[in-house]
Amino acid sequence: MNNPLRRLKQLPWLSLFLVALLTIFWASVLEIVLHLSASRFALISRAMSLLLEPPLGILMAVAIAIGIGALAVLFLEIIYPQLFITTGVLWALVLCLLIATFLRDLLPFPTNLEPSYFMLIGNMLGIFTKGKPYWR
Numbered sequence: 820m821n822n823p824l825r826r827l828k829q830l831p832w833l834s835l836f837l838v839a840l841l842t843i844f845w846a847s848v849l850e851i852v853l854h855l856s857a858s859r860f861a862l863i864s865r866a867m868s869l870l871l872e873p874p875l876g877i878l879m880a881v882a883i884a885i886g887i888g889a890l891a892v893l894f895l896e897i898i899y900p901q902l903f904i905t906t907g908v909l910w911a912l913v914l915c916l917l918i919a920t921f922l923r924d925l926l927p928f929p930t931n932l933e934p935s936y937f938m939l940i941g942n943m944l945g946i947f948t949k950g951k952p953y954w955r
Contacts, residue, residue, distance in 0.1 A: 830911045834899050839915035841898075842891040843923045846883075846932060854929060871931065880931070881941040887932075888945020891916055904953040909946050916942050 857864040870879050891912055895904065902908070920934045920942075932938070947954075 826907060830908060831899070831902060832911065832915070834902060835895070835908070835912050835915040836919070838891055838895045838898060839912065839919040840922075841894055842887060842916065843919040843932070845890070846887050847923060847928065847930070850930060850932060851928065877937060880935070880937045881944075883931070884938045884941020885945035885948070888913075888916065888942040888947075889949040890945075891942075892946055892949040904950065906954055909950045909953060913939075913943055913946055916946070 853863070853867065857867050869875070892909070895902065895912065917934065917939060920932060920938060923930065924933050
């Protein structure tokens with residue numbers, strides 16, 4: 820009798836988690852640079868407040884999450900080219916990215932990358948859009 824959890828155990832969890840941490844790290848670095856530049860330049864501050872206020876705020880949150888998901892797949896392709904990417908690996912990357920986002924939320928930095936429903940949906944859209952050649 821086959822063990823249904825065997826395929827889950829055979830996924831490259833450590834590699835995927837490292838890719839997720841790297842992705843969240845670079846997204847956080849970019850976010851901190853934007854916050855610092857917004858505090859120094861009024862034009863950037865006005866542009867960010869316009870983009871992150873309610874009419875466009877939800878769309879921007881989803882767009883940022885889509886970009887983070889696509890960046891995670893790109894990092895996975897570049898850092899681990901020997902890894903055979905399948906749909907199961909992409910779903911595991913979604914989980915690892917969600918866990919890394921929760922870990923990022925524990926740090927005491929100002930952030931817009933908080934774990935939310937929009938972040939989860941955007942990450943899935945980004946991962947599966949960029950990872951479309953790997954669907955099997």
